[in-house]
Amino acid sequence: GQQVMQIPQYQHVQEGEDFTTYCNSSTTLSNIQWYKQRPGGHPVFLIQLVKSGEVKKQKRLTFQFGEAKKNSSLHITATQTTDVGTYFCAARPPFYGGATNKLIFGTGTLLAVQP
Amino acid sequence: NAGVTQTPKFRVLKTGQSMTLLCAQDMNHEYMYWYRQDPGMGLRLIHYSVGEGTTAKGEVPDGYNVSRLKKQNFLLGLESAAPSQTSVYFCASSAGTSGVGAKNIQYFGAGTRLSVL
Structure with missing residues (x-):
């Protein structure tokens, strides 16, 4: 069935370093959402991307939707322990x-x- | 405003026992979902409902049944628990119709941690 691959599975950074996670699909997507789950918690909605090439920012977080609407990324600038x-x-x-x-x-x- | 509430929070079962997980939402959402979360496998959809009285199978429905007799409640049943059903179960709801607006957002409960021995 349809799969969405996300990489990396795990990333360990020093506070202040940047971080990026990537999401890839073999087929074109209607839209993509990002969620965050704190340890021991539940997923919480962050953002939704709809348009080809769309870029949205939330403070230190930058979200991108690929031009072909098959991939997306989340980039965090200057990570903090709260991330x-x-x-x-x-x-x-x-x-x-x-x-x-x-x-x-x-x-x-x-x-x-x-x- | 409680949002999505799941009960119980924790449960230990013996193989073959049955149980029901309850999900309640107070946001008047049409759509409700049950997921299971296992290490390294993300969230997998078990069953979902697009309205009161409706249910449909998701990605991993075997061994589970659901009912949505009232709009605000979505029950997940395990008739004969197996160790492979040890997992964290999340319920979610969304207002959603088709389209891409805020109605598309899924709101999750705090989860039920189930161990089957």
Whole structure:
């Protein structure tokens, strides 16, 4: 079935370093969402990207949607210990469109930040 | 505003036992979902519902049943628990119709940690 690959699985950085996680699909996506899950917590919505080539920023976080709408990235500038957690992309392929509103979640990237 | 509430938070079962996980949302959302989360495998959709009285299979439905008798509640049942069902279970809801607006966002409960021995 449809898969969304996310890399890396794990990243360990020193506080202040940058971090990037990538999400890739073999098929064109209708839109993509990003969620953050703190250790022991539940996924929390961060942002949704819809348009080809779209770039959105939230403070130190920059989200991009590829021109072909098959990939996306999340970049964190100058990481802080509060950034620790697992970051998931969640894709909505066109053929899932309509009333179901189903998402396919990537496997996630666990970010560890050393003070 | 509680959002999405899951009960219980933790549970230990013996193989073959049955149980029901309850999910309740107070946001008047149409759509509700059950996921399981296992290390290295992200979130996998078990079953979902697009409205009161409806249910549909997701990616990994075997061994689970669901019911949505009331709009605000979505129940996940395990009729005969197996060790392979040891996992963290998340319920989510969304307002969502088709399209890409805020209705598309999924809101998650705190999760149920289930161990099957």
